[in-house]
Amino acid sequence: MNLDASLEPRLDLAIIDQVRKLGAVRPGLLQRLVEKFDDGTGEFLAFAAGHAGAETAQERMRQGFHSLKGSAAGLGATRLSALAWEAERACGADGAADALAARIDAVRDEFAHAMHALRQYVEANA
Amino acid sequence: MAAIHDNRLPASPRHQRNALLVLDDDPTSCELIAAAAESVGFQVQMASDVPAFLQAYDAWQPSHVTLDVHLRSADGIQVIQALVQRQCRAAVTIVSATERRIREAVGKVAHQEGLRVSGVLEKPIDYRRLEAVLRPKAAASEMPGRPGGDDAYTADSEELHSALMHGEFLPYYQPQVSLRDGRLTGVEALARWRHPRRGILLPGAFLHGIEAMGVMRQFTKQILDQALAWLACGGLPAGVVLSVNISPSELSDPEFVDDMLLRCREHGVSPRRLMLEITESMAVQDQAVALATLTRLRIHGFMLAIDDIGNAFSSLSRLLQQPLSCVKLDHSLVSIVGDSREAREVVAAMLRLGASLGMETVAEGVESSAIARWLRDMGCTKAQGTGIAAPMAGEGCAQWARSWNPAELMAAIDAYSLPPIPHGGAGRA
Numbered sequence: 437m438n439l440d441a442s443l444e445p446r447l448d449l450a451i452i453d454q455v456r457k458l459g460a461v462r463p464g465l466l467q468r469l470v471e472k473f474d475d476g477t478g479e480f481l482a483f484a485a486g487h488a489g490a491e492t493a494q495e496r497m498r499q500g501f502h503s504l505k506g507s508a509a510g511l512g513a514t515r516l517s518a519l520a521w522e523a524e525r526a527c528g529a530d531g532a533a534d535a536l537a538a539r540i541d542a543v544r545d546e547f548a549h550a551m552h553a554l555r556q557y558v559e560a561n562a
Numbered sequence: 563m564a565a566i567h568d569n570r571l572p573a574s575p576r577h578q579r580n581a582l583l584v585l586d587d588d589p590t591s592c593e594l595i596a597a598a599a600e601s602v603g604f605q606v607q608m609a610s611d612v613p614a615f616l617q618a619y620d621a622w623q624p625s626h627v628t629l630d631v632h633l634r635s636a637d638g639i640q641v642i643q644a645l646v647q648r649q650c651r652a653a654v655t656i657v658s659a660t661e662r663r664i665r666e667a668v669g670k671v672a673h674q675e676g677l678r679v680s681g682v683l684e685k686p687i688d689y690r691r692l693e694a695v696l697r698p699k700a701a702a703s704e705m706p707g708r709p710g711g712d713d714a715y716t717a718d719s720e721e722l723h724s725a726l727m728h729g730e731f732l733p734y735y736q737p738q739v740s741l742r743d744g745r746l747t748g749v750e751a752l753a754r755w756r757h758p759r760r761g762i763l764l765p766g767a768f769l770h771g772i773e774a775m776g777v778m779r780q781f782t783k784q785i786l787d788q789a790l791a792w793l794a795c796g797g798l799p800a801g802v803v804l805s806v807n808i809s810p811s812e813l814s815d816p817e818f819v820d821d822m823l824l825r826c827r828e829h830g831v832s833p834r835r836l837m838l839e840i841t842e843s844m845a846v847q848d849q850a851v852a853l854a855t856l857t858r859l860r861i862h863g864f865m866l867a868i869d870d871i872g873n874a875f876s877s878l879s880r881l882l883q884q885p886l887s888c889v890k891l892d893h894s895l896v897s898i899v900g901d902s903r904e905a906r907e908v909v910a911a912m913l914r915l916g917a918s919l920g921m922e923t924v925a926e927g928v929e930s931s932a933i934a935r936w937l938r939d940m941g942c943t944k945a946q947g948t949g950i951a952a953p954m955a956g957e958g959c960a961q962w963a964r965s966w967n968p969a970e971l972m973a974a975i976d977a978y979s980l981p982p983i984p985h986g987g988a989g990r991a
Contacts, residue, residue, distance in 0.1 A: 451686050458597040458689075465597055469590050476589070499634050506630075506659035507590035509686040517659075517686075 446546075446553045451512035456561055466561070470554045473507055480504065481544050484523075488537040497536075498527035504543070513550040519543045581624040582696065584608045585615040585641065586657070587633050591685060595628055595657060598689045602697055612636045616644055624652055626680070626696060631658035631668050638668045646675045653678050655695050659685040666902060673894065717755075717763075722771045726780055730756050731768075733789045734953040735797075737962065738805070738924055738946040741938040741975070744968025748803035748837060750946060751789045752953045753781075778809055783825075790829035792956045799963060805837040807869065813840070813852040819859055833863035839890065841869045853884070860885040867924065889916045893927030893947070900933060900980050913941045932978040934971075 452466075459465040480500045487493035501524035509517040523539040582599045586592040587610045596606040607622060609615035612635050619627065627645070631638035638656065645654070654677045658665050662684065669682035681695030717725070725731060733751040740747050755763040772781045786806060793804050812818050826833050838859060856866055867888035891912055898905045909925075916923040925937045928947030937945060950971070951962055 448686075454689055455594065458594070458601060461600040462593070462597045465593065469593060473590055499632070502632050502659065503588040506685040507588045509659060510590050510594050512686070 446513065446515055446549055447557060448512040448514045451510070451514075452554075452557055455511060467558050469511060470551075470558055473511060473554070474551055477504055477507070477547055481540070481547060484540050485544065488540055489533040494527045498524055501527060501543070508550065511550075511554060513546075513554070516543065516546045516550045519546050579625050580604045581622065582606045582626040582628065583615065583618055583622060583624040583652075584628050585610075585612070585633070586628070586630040587611060587635075588630070591630070591657070591687075594687060595692070598687065598692050599626075599696055601689075602693050604696060612641055612644070615641070616648075619645070619648065619650070619652075626653045626655070628655045628657045629668075631656060631660050631665060639671055642668070642672045642675060642677065645677060650677060653680040653695070655680050655692075656682045657685065657687060657692075658683075662902075663904070666904065716766070717768050717771055719771060719775050722768055722775060722777075725755060725757075725768070726777060726784065729784060730758070731781060731784050732756055732955070733785050733792070734762075734955055735789075735792075735959040736946055736953040737951045737959065737966070738944050739950055739966075739968070739971060741934060741942055741945050744971035744975075746799065746802055746963055746966050746968075747944055748805055749798060749959060749963075750805040750807075750839070750953075751785065753785050754953075773809070778811060779815075782809070782812075786825060787829070788956075790825060790831050793835065794829045794831050797956050797960045802963070803835055803837050803865065805839055805867065807839045807841075813855045815855075819855060819862065822859070822864065823862060833859075834865070837865040837867050837888065839867045839869040857885050860887075867922075886919075886921055888922040888924060890924045890926055891942075895927075896925045896933065896937070896947070897927035897929055899936060900930070906936075909937075910940045913937075917941050930978070931971075931974040932980045935975045935978060936980045938975060 455469065456466050480503075483493075484497050484500065487497065501520045505517050505520040505524060508514075508520055519539070519542050523536065523543050526536040526539045580603055582596075582604045584592050584595045584599075584606060586595065586608070589610065592608045592610065596608055599606050604626070607618050607624070609618050612633065618624075627650075629638055629641055633641075638658070642654075645652075654672055656665060656669050656672070656679070658668070665682055665684060669679050673679045681691065683691055683695070732754055734754045735749040735751055737746055738748040738750065739745065753765055753769070755768050757763050757767075772778055789804060789806060798804065815821075822836075822838075823833065826836070840856075860866060865887040866885060867890050868884065868886050869890045869892075889912070891909060895905055895909055899909055913923050922944060923942045924944040924946060925933075925942050926946050928934050928937065928945040929949040931949065933947075934945050934949065951959075954962065
């Protein structure tokens with residue numbers, strides 16, 4: 437594997453390497469997962485950004501951030517996973533609409549960085 | 563009658579072998595688990611919601627399932643209850659990114675509901691641990707003396723009658739060693755079935771059927787007589803104790819004590835070389851009759867251990883009333899002290915209780931030198947588990963006992979220690 441060492445803080449290379457190796461039984465696994473992750477997470481974060489203060493959307497957002505916490509961790513995006521966990525906990529908390537909005541922004545920023553790192557990793561290991 | 567068993571539930575004969583059904587509403591996690599399972603030879607189906615999962619379960623009858631705890635449509639407990647209603651015999655693994663305490667509690671609920679819980683894993687998944695819970699038999703087959711039979715098989719009554727008639731049940735023996743000096747102090751007899759076509763089978767294949775058929779006395783006689791004969795013929799060094807398990811029905815059998823004494827006389831074995839193990843849950847049943855039986859056994863020199871402490875609800879007051887010599891900590895609790903802070907606290911408390919009552923304490927499920935060291939440091943006196951030796955046939959156990967080097971164990975224990983467990987949180991997240 438040949439990857440910019442500066443990516444490592446954003447991607448846990450031990451985890452993403454394991455995912456890459458699982459491609460031996462499911463060809464194209466990593467690339468497919470990264471694409472799905474990009475589509476699904478992007479869509480969810482767009483929804484979350486538009487509904488940070490909406491009471492009725494809190495449970496959906498909590499579920500979404502919980503799911504993101506797991507999927508990001510599975511792809512080695514550990515910082516993103518940690519931020520998703522903070523956002524999950526902020527969902528539905530009393531008087532926390534502003535705090536949740538800030539968490540969502542942080543997740544979106546980190547998601548962009550994580551996707552950049554994941555794409556670089558996929559290209560480097562194609 | 564004495565029964566010799568481990569606590570494995572029988573698997574349904576309808577089950578697909580090496581078949582995993584994954585329930586996870588996160589597509590990334592779902593596919594990662596599937597790929598990891600396929601890499602170790604499993605067929606996999608995936609479900610992203612509970613109705614699809616239950617439909618696939620009913621139609622496919624997988625040998626293994628993995629469950630997420632947080633789902634959009636339901637929670638993990640509801641899924642567990644649905645599996646219990648289906649009398650699920652699949653090996654269940656909890657896989658979740660949720661808080662560790664919740665994850666572990668879900669595993670405990672599943673276990674208490676009677677499901678076969680093979681593991682509780684956090685996300686991101688450690689694939690080696692996932693492989694270990696999916697393929698424990700593959701790992702076990704690498705251990706010397708470990709049986710390699712078909713543990714997904716469940717026999718019918720006709721076959722079990724035939725096995726009893728033909729003397730196909732036999733004891734395997736698992737050593738127990740002192741954590742003070744490493745010396746061999748005992749062995750536990752565990753029942754196995756030498757099946758004419760399927761090889762050596764574990765109790766899950768036959769024990770439930772034996773109990774249901776009401777032939778436990780005959781079964782026990784077959785196992786116990788072989789174990790006593792082996793002991794009488796010098797299978798173990800002098801002073802080493804043989805442990806056997808007693809089934810719940812034994813303690814209310816008025817002939818049990820006399821029957822045990824007769825067997826010991828016939829084989830020329832002193833009752834003082836036998837440790838009879840009763841399960842913790844059993845200790846709260848038929849209190850008056852059981853207490854009389856247990857007391858008679860102690861009067862005649864048999865030692866008594868309460869088995870599987872930590873695997874059921876304890877009644878400490880009743881525990882205090884039993885004339886016990888030893889408490890055995892359950893495998894399910896001991897084996898996770900490396901990962902679970904709660905397990906460490908509970909085990910440490912039980913060890914203190916055992917010591918304060920003046921009892922020996924034996925930890926089952928000791929799978930590593932680091933766990934052995936931690937147990938020793940907490941005051942545990944004896945250890946048993948695959949980290950020391952797997953159950954093995956009599957000849958193999960006798961050979962193992964001759965070659966056992968206590969100093970090597972003590973050196974290994976001194977060389978390793980469990981890492982501290984960080985506080986709280988959802989794993990890496």
